[in-house]
């Protein structure tokens with residue numbers, strides 16, 4: 119196999135040399151390879167250019183990450199770039215640099231990071247193509263000679279079957295115009311020449327090559343234009359006579375629409391006839407797929423800011439105007455008008471000639487959200503949305519790359535919007551876990567946003583009514599001299615600004631907590647408590663609307679007593695045990711502790727103890743039974759899988775075509791409906807018992823967010839929360855809308871358990887088909903990690919107040935087998951000045967050979983959000 123050649127010392131001076139990261143994901147290829155840049159494209163190749171290069175006998179896609187005139191590769195071994203894929207490099211240099219940062223931070227290959235930055239349509243695929251071989255070139259150089267006379271000149275072209283074929287000249291000329299051309303395309307153009315093509319390839323007239331092709335290209339439209347002066351037109355129309363009625367119509371249409379129209383809007387045969395006469399020309403133009411083409415956006419103007427909004431706005435603008443990199447936590451209660459502040463800050467950013475990125479969680483990228491940005495900034499906005507088709511996403515992305523827009527709004531990956539001068543990055547609902555990508559590269563958009571803003575001297579705004587503990591704690595430590603323990607040394611430098619009240623002085627809705635254990639004692643076995651049922655009935659009578667939330671997290675996994683609320687917990691870890699239906703055991707996924715599931719409650723001896731969980735469908739059925747004729751929109755993963763269904767449902771609800779919007783997490787976010795006066799939560803605590811140290815935080819956030827949907831306009835709202843854990847601090851504080859009290863309790867727990875933000879985590883996962891082998895490898899890996907930590911002087915208890923690393927496990931992963939592979943994991947905790955990524959990279963480099971020899975898959979998750 120012949121590879122590209124590794125970069126190294128600068129020795130010989132050459133023409134232009136490109137260092138390329140190839141799209142082959144492995145440890146051995148995670149470094150740049152040198153290629154010669156052919157002179158004819160030298161002026162087009164830049165850092166960030168996408169290229170096709172020969173690699174290991176194939177053609178692969180790659181990115182140029184550096185250009186130089188030096189290489190230590192001997193000239194004769196230096197291969198040339200084969201293909202330049204775009205005229206404008208898809209990635210600006212800052213993104214190339216960011217990919218290097220991501221690779222180091224998240225212990226992933228550079229190509230994984232680079233690929234995450236471009237739309238799926240550009241993840242090129244290999245394609246076979248043909249181009250002219252030498253014989254063909256010679257043949258074409260003798261245009262006026264017959265085949266026979268060519269032979270006579272002893273050019274030794276053969277075989278005769280190619281030389282004498284009547285189509286040869288035409289075919290080769292065609293290839294020359296289009297080369298390299300994909301074989302199927304050539305066949306399409308010459309359907310009768312299949313045999314000729316085959317022979318031409320066999321005898322070297324045509325040479326097969328490989329090239330990289332985009333999965334989805336730009337969309338082209340055939341355009342018809344008038345080719346004659348308007349003055350001549352009348353004469354022409356007469357000359358055409360009455361028989362060419364269709365052609366006359368086409369000319370008239372063109373005249374009416376300023377001389378040009380898409381071919382699809384015209385009569386094709388008439389156009390052909392006119393084209394033959396030279397009256398019109400037909401060409402192809404690039405068009406953008408515009409997913410919002412048929413939507414009208416209500417233009418909106420800036421609102422006069424409230425005093426609170428103004429205060430926040432001034433702080434942001436001060437940093438923005440100074441072009442000073444600064445991150446802010448904008449802690450604003452639900453309905454405090456955060457979005458209006460974003461809009462006006464973006465406006466300032468655009469006026470200074472810079473661009474803005476707005477990140478929102480995928481499921482809150484609703485038409486409502488898009489409308490607010492499109493309404494204010496119109497065609498200056500590109501929307502990057504996973505529900506768009508691949509082609510639409512590609513075109514929205516190109517609008518950004520080609521500077522046709524100044525604002526990009528989208529989910530996680532919009533943080534890579536290829537703008538050149540970013541002034542502002544906003545991350546709405548910063549606490550959302552969807553900002554963490556769970557596949558490689560396992561990056562957190564918040565960290566990437568802050569790093570990208572640092573590169574650009576830009577301002578970051580992390581907005582939330584319920585900030586994550588990490589963010590809140592970082593903001594609390596802002597300006598203090600001592601380095602926060604557990605937070606990374608280049609700390610986020612996170613100032614904090616707040617909007618503690620709702621716009622218009624509206625009250626946050628009162629929350630009633632219903633103890634479901636009491637309901638059971640009263641003989642109510644239904645999933646609706648008496649207070650919720652009564653509240654629902656009132657809404658139906660008053661023709662107001664209700665949002666019902668069913669927390670799907672933790673579905674069917676924990677064991678709970680319905681009489682007293684007891685939940686089986688790990689004796690060591692302060693985390694609930696997960697029920698395994700198959701064995702009847704409960705296990706701790708943090709330390710590995712296991713025990714049999716009890717048949718009577720260890721706390722009150724009731725027999726109503728069972729694994730817990732319920733589904734939206736059941737709730738829907740019960741609603742229909744209890745309130746005949748009730749109109750329910752059920753919104754969960756099952757009902758929203760179809761493109762546009764999510765939007766449609768919300769639109770129906772907005773138009774009051776339903777009484778109840780019932781759903782999972784997705785009904786909790788960012789919705790603003792004036793007639794919603796009741797929010798009901800079916801089982802508030804179902805997420806509390808997830809084997810996750812963030813369970814309380816998630817519960818508090820969800821309750822606060824969903825409660826924030828009620829009474830946002832003129833009608834006052836009300837919230838009913840059903841729970842088996844009414845005394846749990848997350849439920850109590852959420853019912854009082856008291857974030858500060860929750861955070862203080864939660865941080866105390868976190869500090870005691872030593873979990874983030876009081877330490878940092880990495881998760882090392884290992885999988886293999888055979889359990890005994892996996893166990894052995896996992897144990898060795900843990901041992902090796904300890905040795906490495908020891909070598910750095912870090913292997914110490916975490917509460918030792920020194921730089922410390924602790925390695926837990928290995929234990930079986932919470933999902934112990936996926937697709938026939940067993941899964942084990944180690945949790946690595948660290949505090950202080952420890953290079954966690956560096957340590958993990960070191961370990962992974964060592965594991966690489968074991969991985970190859972024994973087919974063990976290792977993966978690292980830095981700052982994991984899920985411990986699965």
Ligand SMILES: Nc1ncnc2c1ncn2[C@@H]1O[C@H](COP(=O)(O)OP(=O)(O)OP(=O)(O)O)[C@@H](O)[C@H]1O
Nearest residue numbers: 421422423424452453454455456457458621788826
């Ligand atoms: N300055 C203002 N004057 C009048 N109305 C305003 C002002 N700012 C915002 N509003 C209105 O207040 C309502 C709530 O604002 P917005 O949706 O921006 O709040 P939010 O903080 O983003 O809430 P959430 O976190 O719940 O999504 C909206 O209907 C918005 O139009």
Ligand SMILES: [Zn+2]
Nearest residue numbers: 679682719722
């Ligand atoms: Zn009990």
Ligand SMILES: [Zn+2]
Nearest residue numbers: 688691706709
């Ligand atoms: Zn445990």
